[in-house]
Amino acid sequence: MIFAQHGPAWKPKLERLFSNQLIDGVIWDPREETVERIKEIRSQDSSYSTVENIVDLKVYYRQFPSSIPKRLSELDYFPEHAIDRAFLRNTENIEVLVDKSISFQIDFDVDVIVAPSLYLYSFNDRLVDKLFDTWEFFYEQVEKSGFKGSKFVSVIFSESALENKSYITDFLNDFSDIANNFDGIYITVDRENNNKHRHDFNPTRLNGMLQLIYDLKNLGLRVLIGYSGIESILYFTVGADAIGTGWFYSLRNFNKEQKGLEPADSMGRQKKRYTSTKMLFELAIEDDIFSIPDYLKEELYGKILTECQLDAKVKEGNIEAINLNEIYQQYFESLKQVIDIIKDIDDIEGKVRYTEQLLDTAEENIKQYNESEVLSRINGKHIQSYRTALNQFKEDNFIFV
Known part of the structure; x- marks a missing residue:
């Protein structure tokens, strides 16, 4: 399955993809477009109801002090303050974040509801426990809400985290205790910005990614990898169910600079x-x-x-x-x-x-x-x-x- 990763100038591109039956879903980015406009377009075009609709909440932008949230700051679920240790120590903050994100997604009329994610530099990151706490509370609240669609957890992590298989194994062992509460997982990998080869992927890290997908599938989860490109062929080989990808290269390869988490140089002219x-x-x-x-x-x-x-x-x-x-x-x-x-x-x-x-x-x-x-x-x-x-x-x- 291929999901269109929502990005700039989206309407004519999605119409073309729909008319040629090239996508199975849309991963919406409320940072790039107002929710009101998305709702308006969806209400006028029945094509959107024939595929799965998912929202990438992107709350991890609050983990980066110099990030550019754009339209996220206008949304009720998006935290007003930085997500730091003080924020995460307060259980009420997590509960409010989860409750508001669930309400936002139900109002958005999603087919797959996704838990808020946190950015991990490593699978041994001190935030892992808080991420699991968030997911567990998310499950409880979605059950209470009566939502009938699929429930996905979500995580974004640095590409370098894929090098340590021991940490990944520990992460999966802990996650396995609650994995059966969910239908799937939405993953984003923050790729390094210093690779001049458009399609290359460090083989050690790529191998870590393939093993992670394979192990998550063995936990009985649907695996959706966002911001993927040609390397996604290998993801499907080892069991991935779907990828998110897009028309611009920045929708096929996520990195902090392109996505406004850290300062970036301007992009050059796009080639055909x-x-x-x-x-x-x-x-x-x-x-x-x-x-x-x-x-x-x-x-x-x-x-x-x-x-x-x-x-x-x-x-x-x-x-x-x-x-x-x-x-x-x-x-x-x-x-x-x-x-x-x-x-x-x-x-x-x-x-x-x-x-x-x-x-x-x-x-x-x-x-x-x-x-x-x-x-x-x-x-x-x-x-x-x-x-x-x-x-x-x-x-x-x-x-x-």
């Missing part, structure tokens, strides 16, 4: 990119595709294009004829093609086998692209990172394919 699941890479159309000489087009287009609506315009070779909304749609199309195949495979061995075939194909296609000698090289280091993480996952879980 084609998402190739045959390379597991997003190629800049003007730089990486239109630069292909005529005598190589038939060969290399076959190793790039994924039979999406946009392909005809790409073959025409006019960058001005391609608008950004078509680019965003192609990303969802290409990703959905692969995810649907993985979801239809019943056993973990089959999912792993298929994903390994994807990695082999991507590696070979990038290699042949780079061997042309007339084109700028595509950095394929992410393929090896994915392979290393998946191989370690197989070894750790005695999966033989």
Whole structure:
């Protein structure tokens, strides 16, 4: 399942995704848009009621003194004061936060109600106990409310937290005591902002992520990973049920600077990119595709294009004829093609086998692209990172394919 991660300029993009049946839900961001406008649009378009609606409460913005809450500050559930040790020591603060967040979501008419989350730097963070307290009280209050939809817990953590498997194991052991109270979990990973490779993921950390998803699934939970990109193919391989992703790169990769938790540099001009699941890479159309000489087009287009609506315009070779909304749609199309195949495979061995075939194909296609000698090289280091993480996952879980 693919959920659209709500972001700026959302209405025409969601309409396009709905009309092409490319998403299964929307993860709303009340920081980016007024609740009144969201409600108005939803009331006028029945498409929103055909998919699951979830709200990302984002209360963790109050953990960062220099954060930019935007519209969150206008909402009743959002704490007026910083979420620090003094705030969390007062049980009443947590109870008020939970009660108001439940009321907000029920009024928003969600299909999945989500517990407030806290930002963790580590799974051994001193805030973990308070997070569990929040989740337990959330369960009790949702039960009293009579809400009939799904109940999810929610957590956001630093990517570096994935390196310590011992801490993650302890976290899961403690969580297992209350996990059966919930239907699922919504996870956000704060990715580092110093990686210049668009799709790379440190293999040790990615392996930690794969193991976390696998273990949460074994607790009987639906697992939804927000702000994901191409690496989400591996998440589905190990059992994730859904991802949140979006049209802008900042909706496919969460980091503190982009999301206003800490000061950030301004972003550069957006390039028009084609998402190739045959390379597991997003190629800049003007730089990486239109630069292909005529005598190589038939060969290399076959190793790039994924039979999406946009392909005809790409073959025409006019960058001005391609608008950004078509680019965003192609990303969802290409990703959905692969995810649907993985979801239809019943056993973990089959999912792993298929994903390994994807990695082999991507590696070979990038290699042949780079061997042309007339084109700028595509950095394929992410393929090896994915392979290393998946191989370690197989070894750790005695999966033989």
